[in-house]
Amino acid sequence: MRRSTRLLGDRMDLSIESLSPAELGQVSLGEAILRATHRLAASGSMTPRLDAEVLLGYVLGLSRAQLNARWDEPLTAEQAERYAELVHRRAEHEPVAYLVGQKAFYDLQLYVDRRALIPRPETEHLVEEALAWGRAWQSDEGQPLRAVDVGTGSGALAIALARHLQAHVWAVDISAEALAVAAYNVGRYNLEGRVMLLCADLLSAFGGRFDLIVANLPYVRQEDLPSLPQDVIGYEPWVALDGGEDGLAVIRRLLSQAHEHLASPGLLLLEIGHGQGDRVLEIARSHLPEATISLLHDYAGLERIVRVERP
Known part of the structure; x- marks a missing residue:
């Protein structure tokens, strides 16, 4: 069984922000994505899973496909803390494009703020x-x-x-x-x-x-x-x-x-x-x-x- 599934099953509050600093150092990529998706869906995002993956990909410098290939790999505490902060800001409705500083348009990758x-x-x-x-x-x-x-x-x-x-x-x-x-x-x-x-x-x-x-x-x-x-x-x-x-x-x-x-x-x-x-x-x-x-x-x-x- 994937570690992310086991840990999620142990908790009532599934948001990544609910984890303590020590627990953040034990989170896998998959669990982080699932927790972030839960948090963003609760905040009203129309695309919670996409948002969660884009934000984690930004933190790690990985594509969405690479994230799924590394689902069970652990995050460092620093990576998890940075991700939790971005998820919190997205849950406060800050646009993903501003959080990651870029937006795809036509065949361009544009800087935006x-x-x-x-x-x-x-x-x-x-x-x-x-x-x-x-x-x-x-x-x-x-x-x-x-x-x-x-x-x-x-x-x-x-x-x-x-x-x-x-x-x-x-x-x-x-x-x-x-x-x-x-x-x-x-x-x-x-x-x-x-x-x-x-x-x-x-x-x-x-x-x-x-x-x-x-x-x-x-x-x-x-x-x-x-x-x-x-x-x-x-x-x-x-x-x-x-x-x-x-x-x-x-x-x-x-x-x-x-x-x-x-x-x-x-x-x-x-x-x-x-x-x-x-x-x-x-x-x-x-x-x-x-x-x-x-x-x-x-x-x-x-x-x-x-x-x-x-x-």
């Missing part, structure tokens, strides 16, 4: 749309395109574009703190010469036009902010979430600037929240009546991207 919004997998659909259009544009034009990522945060979109397109990319954010995170990620991928960082309010600092504009701006209505999950509203920056009274305050301002800053031909891709599609389409048409404007859904069937293509 509380200065910037955590990239979401739904936003990868925007990357796919941008790359498909950008490759076709380059095939026709035969030159690097000019792109801008508005509200870059961690730099996720800008870096993905620069890695996969021949492009000069501006990464813009109103938050200097978020730009510091983006700068670290740009350096991680050695893109300092191709991704230019700028602290500015949307496109107000630019005088020219861009072939490609991508934006994942705040779109949560102010009245909905308090009802967001605690691991979002309690830790992620409000400036990256707050979309004003109707959720469209920042989006509306960007679309009002797009007429002057989107090249012809050119493409603007804008992430939106579910239920905002019709209103954003209306705003986009009022500012860019000559453009072909459409609403794209994500893989869950939810409204996700407004696509504005200028002929």
Whole structure:
């Protein structure tokens, strides 16, 4: 019988935090994972086993597959104490991405902390749309395109574009703190010469036009902010979430600037929240009546991207 199963059966409190310092030195990887899973499930995590494995993998420098292969191996007391602390913080709803300092996005591993919004997998659909259009544009034009990522945060979109397109990319954010995170990620991928960082309010600092504009701006209505999950509203920056009274305050301002800053031909891709599609389409048409404007859904069937293509 695995040691983890025997020890778990001896206790009423199954959380890893319930163990004494001496007991922490007797815990196997498997028992630690099971105890952490129990604790995180009780705290309301939607993915307690995944969280438990990712956190222990971070402590030990192991993949999830390696953890399962070493299920019965013991943790040192120091490793167990460090793990227990991370599990406690996760049980207090601190996001796993902030605890481990990184988040997978598209084909990237990005550094993240509380200065910037955590990239979401739904936003990868925007990357796919941008790359498909950008490759076709380059095939026709035969030159690097000019792109801008508005509200870059961690730099996720800008870096993905620069890695996969021949492009000069501006990464813009109103938050200097978020730009510091983006700068670290740009350096991680050695893109300092191709991704230019700028602290500015949307496109107000630019005088020219861009072939490609991508934006994942705040779109949560102010009245909905308090009802967001605690691991979002309690830790992620409000400036990256707050979309004003109707959720469209920042989006509306960007679309009002797009007429002057989107090249012809050119493409603007804008992430939106579910239920905002019709209103954003209306705003986009009022500012860019000559453009072909459409609403794209994500893989869950939810409204996700407004696509504005200028002929």
